[in-house]
Amino acid sequence: MKHHVKLRKSVRKQLQKGNVEGTLIQSQPIWVRIFHWGFAFSLTLVILSGLQLHKPASFLALNFSKVLTIHLISCWFALGFLGIRIADALIRKDDSLIPKLQDLKHFPQLMAYYFFLRSSPPPGRKYNSGQLIIYTSWFVLFLVATLLGLASYWEGEHLIWVWRLVGGFQVIRWVKFIVSIYFLATIPVHIYLSITEDISRLQAMVTGYERKPTPNNR
Amino acid sequence: MLSRRDFLKLAVKGAVLGNFYQLITPPLAEAVAAGEVKKLPVVMIETGTCTGDSISLDNIWTPTFSDILTNIVDWRYDWTMNQVQGDAAYRILQDTYEKLPSEYILIVQGSMIQRDDGHYNHVAYEDGRLITGIDLVRRIGLKAKYVVAIGSCATYGGPVAGYPNPTQATGVQNILPERRVINVSGCPAHPDWIMGTLLHLALYGEPELEKFGRPKLFYGETIHNRCPRRADYDQGIFATDIGQKECLFRVGCKGPVTYADCPIRRWNDRFNWPIGCNTPCIGCTEPGYPDLMSPFTVHLPDIPFPGGTKVNTDSIGLGVLGLTSVAITGHVVTSLAKGRLQKNLLRSSVKVQHRPAIKKVNTYHQYRLKKTKN
Numbered sequence: 001m002k003h004h005v006k007l008r009k010s011v012r013k014q015l016q017k018g019n020v021e022g023t024l025i026q027s028q029p030i031w032v033r034i035f036h037w038g039f040a041f042s043l044t045l046v047i048l049s050g051l052q053l054h055k056p057a058s059f060l061a062l063n064f065s066k067v068l069t070i071h072l073i074s075c076w077f078a079l080g081f082l083g084i085r086i087a088d089a090l091i092r093k094d095d096s097l098i099p100k101l102q103d104l105k106h107f108p109q110l111m112a113y114y115f116f117l118r119s120s121p122p123p124g125r126k127y128n129s130g131q132l133i134i135y136t137s138w139f140v141l142f143l144v145a146t147l148l149g150l151a152s153y154w155e156g157e158h159l160i161w162v163w164r165l166v167g168g169f170q171v172i173r174w175v176k177f178i179v180s181i182y183f184l185a186t187i188p189v190h191i192y193l194s195i196t197e198d199i200s201r202l203q204a205m206v207t208g209y210e211r212k213p214t215p216n217n218r
Numbered sequence: 219m220l221s222r223r224d225f226l227k228l229a230v231k232g233a234v235l236g237n238f239y240q241l242i243t244p245p246l247a248e249a250v251a252a253g254e255v256k257k258l259p260v261v262m263i264e265t266g267t268c269t270g271d272s273i274s275l276d277n278i279w280t281p282t283f284s285d286i287l288t289n290i291v292d293w294r295y296d297w298t299m300n301q302v303q304g305d306a307a308y309r310i311l312q313d314t315y316e317k318l319p320s321e322y323i324l325i326v327q328g329s330m331i332q333r334d335d336g337h338y339n340h341v342a343y344e345d346g347r348l349i350t351g352i353d354l355v356r357r358i359g360l361k362a363k364y365v366v367a368i369g370s371c372a373t374y375g376g377p378v379a380g381y382p383n384p385t386q387a388t389g390v391q392n393i394l395p396e397r398r399v400i401n402v403s404g405c406p407a408h409p410d411w412i413m414g415t416l417l418h419l420a421l422y423g424e425p426e427l428e429k430f431g432r433p434k435l436f437y438g439e440t441i442h443n444r445c446p447r448r449a450d451y452d453q454g455i456f457a458t459d460i461g462q463k464e465c466l467f468r469v470g471c472k473g474p475v476t477y478a479d480c481p482i483r484r485w486n487d488r489f490n491w492p493i494g495c496n497t498p499c500i501g502c503t504e505p506g507y508p509d510l511m512s513p514f515t516v517h518l519p520d521i522p523f524p525g526g527t528k529v530n531t532d533s534i535g536l537g538v539l540g541l542t543s544v545a546i547t548g549h550v551v552t553s554l555a556k557g558r559l560q561k562n563l564l565r566s567s568v569k570v571q572h573r574p575a576i577k578k579v580n581t582y583h584q585y586r587l588k589k590t591k592n
Contacts, residue, residue: 065452169475170510
């Protein structure tokens with residue numbers, strides 16, 4: 001039988017009192033979180049459906065016209081979520097994802113940390129140099145893949161310069177495959193590091209808030 | 219538009235004589251008969267080629283090749299068809315070049331051999347010196363009314379330009395940048411594509427071209443879009459081996475990336491075509507053929523590495539993913555062994571000044587904070 005325990009007001013107050021170290025700061029605004037999870041979901045669908053379209057798995061008897069539809073819809077959604085993130089960055093004047101030279105100077109030290117040659121990561125801005133390099137490469141490659149995707153979507157009716165620049169459908173297909181492999185190789189690294197390095201950052205991507213040490217503890 | 223009577227007449231005549239060219243090209247046949255249109259002067263130069271496109275064109279039906287020579291074009295110079303040889307033949311080409319500038323059509327068959335100024339491909343002997351293919355094509359092409367490249371080699375380099383391309387072969391457009399070259403690709407080009415392009419040039423001028431300079435009326439749609447086995451693809455019914463009657467996508471069919479009207483035109487007098495024979499399309503009309511299309515039984519091409527080794531793209535993809543998995547697993551193990559994983563999790567999880575705990579203080583459900591050592 002379930003008991004409802006009544007706590008005295010004074011006890012409840014003491015429990016609710018901020019006895020947790022550090023302060024809560026907003027790390028990821030709502031539009032960043034919407035972008036992150038929306039993009040993650042749609043990109044996963046894009047990659048999985050793309051791989052299925054590329055090489056049909058023998059153990060899956062899927063309706064290919066539906067797989068293609070899912071692929072195309074997911075592509076548009078991913079592009080839309082990216083658009084949201086860009087608009088949000090422009091409105092908030094957020095340059096946290098733009099790599100700067102100072103960030104990149106810390107990259108060797110960061111690598112030394114990941115390869116256990118240093119005990120702590122080098123100081124950085126909101127995102128470290130490795131994250132900035134990976135996120136920038138994702139941004140660029142996603143735009144490249146989008147351009148190639150649109151070129152193949154319109155089958156040579158539009159974006160003819162892209163076809164001429166690239167050299168044909170087969171090259172478009174090849175580049176898109178390589179881009180998917182790059183995403184597939186780097187996304188697990190991103191997930192792994194976000195879980196094992198600083199779990200409060202992952203929490204921030206859900207709640208928006210991250211717990212930072214109080215200033216006098218720095 | 220043909221009337222019913224005309225159609226029946228032509229059908230009967232065609233059935234008896236096997237001659238349908240009037241059905242296909244009535245305006246041209248009438249115009250030629252009335253003397254309104256002059257026969258098209260055509261010269262063909264063969265460079266780095268196997269002459270496969272000539273053989274393909276010879277098999278045209280209908281109009282038959284004899285119909286074409288008799289009624290439609292003035293076929294002036296062609297190594298395979300010439301009745302004369304040597305200087306006499308070459309003089310015809312020179313005469314056409316000098317006396318009919320901007321009137322003749324130049325057809326080029328074969329790739330442009332560029333290495334060592336093209337001296338691996340001599341196509342004529344003039345005033346005691348050998349003339350290279352690129353020189354002759356440039357000279358004749360600059361004065362031609364239209365330049366038509368036929369076959370994969372002349373259009374985009376084709377098999378002659380395949381890796382490692384020792385002769386630095388390329389397509390006609392690259393050595394004639396001043397002119398718009400009409401590309402009729404294919405290995406070989408379908409006779410209808412060649413003759414259809416010539417007829418269009420004669421009747422209506424230059425056809426609408428698509429992104430790679432090919433006439434849209436033949437290369438406007440992918441094979442995949444018109445394939446009779448498209449329904450199999452849409453439902454995910456795939457052949458697992460060559461020779462089976464389902465969609466051949468899984469065994470490397472290049473139909474989705476190849477622009478041509480083979481599914482509706484078919485080959486050998488519309489008798490059959492590769493997919494009809496249960497073999498995948500090899501993408502012979504596309505730029506980059508055959509390197510980008512081979513191996514023919516897989517989707518993506520092999521990637522050449524220094525030293526001549528070629529590795530399949532799928533294998534490279536799997537290798538990269540395998541390497542990532544090994545790297546992450548190795549990092550997890552090392553992090554656990556060195557205690558970094560535990561340290562990071564403790565550091566980044568919630569810290570409290572003292573751990574709150576409560577205990578039951580009496581049976582009336584009253585509680586107070588339990589004092590703990592901090």
